Amino acid sequence: MDRLTAAKIFLETVARGSISAAAAHLDMSRAMATRYIALMEEWAEVRLLHRTTRRLSLTAAGEQLLPICKELVALSADVKVLGSQPESAPKGLLRVTAPSIFAEYCLTDVLMEFLQLYPAVAVDLQIADRITNLAEEGIDLAIRVTDNLDPGVIAKKLGQVESFICASPAYIQRHGVPRDVRDLAAHNCLTYAYYGRSLWHFIVDGENVTVPVTGSFSTNEASIIVRAALSGTGVAMLPHFAAERAIKEGHLIRLFPEFRIKSIGIHAVYLSRQRMPNALKALIDFLSRRLAD
Structure with missing residues (x-):
């Protein structure tokens, strides 16, 4: 039994959460897939997967083996690709996860540019407004918009996100323009569960001002x-990339442009700096250049 097939089965098992699902995707029997996973553990001389009746997860050794298997599969890519491009050209499948609003208004366009530049790379974009376990879910790269990264993760800062306070002309017509950020406490504020749900933070004349907000809708x-x-x-607090077009077209009005809201970092989070596939390196570098401003 060859190790390339075993590596493919191992990767699919991690990505799909079970040996049965991996076997079905690869059109082989579950018994055969199980045998390959067992052989991987024999070759590695260590257990790679925790198995329970409910779920399957990686051991610490499995997490270390994951990027090695990805590199092995990437190196076995189509011979036509090798013949038409330099040997070191980025290629292979990348599984990427990102929050919905960033993916919709910013990341998708950037990824399309990247794929045109590197036609031998494929991207599987998974939308998730939660913290994903990269090893357990088979994710190569997570884009996180936050200033509260777990100190234990491996990450590269890609840029900053500025936020705007916005409301539609219809809302302003009915309720008037708040003259001071503290007036927002008396307005219907639309909030996001994971950021600014009850407190909005401003920098006014160099001082931090925190405004408690409430409203009829949160998500x-x-x-x-x-x-x-x-x-x-x-009234909503929106990242600039999601609000800019609507503001320019007059569908939203930016409130308090003279005051600054604390910006949030955009980060690329990945499993390991060791044995990083060329495609992943290229994507992180590309995102870093495109999102720097």
């Missing part, structure tokens, strides 16, 4: 806040 799906603001229901 854990950030992109929905844009639609809610456009409907005229309330």
Whole structure:
């Protein structure tokens, strides 16, 4: 039994969460796939997977082996690709995860540019407004928009996100323009469950000002806040990449442009700096250049 096939089965098992699902995807029997996983553990001389009746997860050794298997599979890519491009050209499949609002308004366009530049690379983009376990879910790269990264993760800062306070002309017509950020406490504020749900932070004349906010609508799906603001229901704090076009077209009005809201970092999070596939290196570098401003 060859190790390349075993590596492919191991990767699919991690990505799909079970040996049965991996076997079905690869069109082989579960018994055969199980045998390959057992052989991988024999070759590695260590257990790679924790198996329970409910779930399957990687051991510490399995997490170390994951990028090695990805590199092995990438090196076995189509001979036509090797013949038409330099040997070191990025190639292979990358599984990427990102929050919905960033993926919809910013990341997708950037990824399309990247794929045109590197036609031998494929991207599987998974939308998740939660913290994903990269090893358990078979993710190569997680884009996280936050200033509270786990100190134990491996990450590269790609850029900063500025936020705007916005409301539709219809809302302003009904409720008037708040003259001071503290007036927001009396307005219907649309909030995101994972950031600024009850407190909005401003920098006014060099001082930090915290405003308690409440409203009739909150959601854990950030992109929905844009639609809610456009409907005229309330005031929203929106990242600039999601609000800019609507502001330019007059569908939203930016409030308090003279005051600054604390910016948030955009980070690329990945499993290991060792044996990083060329495709992943290329994507992180490309994102870093495109998102720097």
